[in-house]
Amino acid sequence: MMINRPARPRALISLVPMIDVMLILLVFFMVTSTYLNLDMIPAVKPSEGAPIGRPQAPAGTLMIRLGADGIPVLRGTALDAETLQATLSAAVAEEPLTQVVVLPSGAAQTQALITVMDRAALAGVTRLRVLRLEAAP
């Protein structure tokens, strides 16, 4: 004789607490996250071991002075960003290992230096150094 077990009522899991938890998580991530798209430009490269001033290669070196007004000066001539990029592109086309040295004024703004580094990268410059002058003790 086979006894049939009475069918259990189907257990229902309440979904309301789950919604509550997810809503709290959603609000938490919306409030605590920042949504600005950020990139990075390396300031210290592992290959920058050699001190500045040591001749590394016979390639030419271009020195860009960055004034307090943020205008780059190359060989005594103030350049805008497009002209600077074109000049650097021509120099890199002639000598791919051209080294570009940036000597910024301490009063220049960060945006000015980033713009010069950005234009140099767009021009194909692979060897870029930023000089940092230190006060004499």
Add this chain to the structure above:
Amino acid sequence: MKLNRPARNPHSETIIALIDVVFFLLVFFMLIGRMDATAPFDVRPATADTGRDMPSGGITLAVSATGDLALDGKAIPRDALSPALSALLADDPDLRLRINAHRTAELRNVLPLVAQGEALGFRDVVLVVTPETDG
């Protein structure tokens, strides 16, 4: 004659749709957001087109337009910066130092931080930029 209203569906079915929407929103905000400690002052990084994607991790040193500093969201005087960085570097020698300087910050307040980090032994120091012109 009285018509019986058909029995309503259990409300769990509509709740499932709500769960789906909330879950998609949750995943969306988790993916597009970045959980960084924000500085106690306004920092708008410089714009650049050639910046590389910045992975998470590392510590963020924010520099305001006037030269004030904040390390991972907490204001810190310049005198206390070196000990704090040294302690963090002792825990993780490969720690990345991200310098998030306001675009109008003077370089005399920014470049010494790069040199300071390099002198302390940071092998990975980056400048934070943004590709968005209105950021």
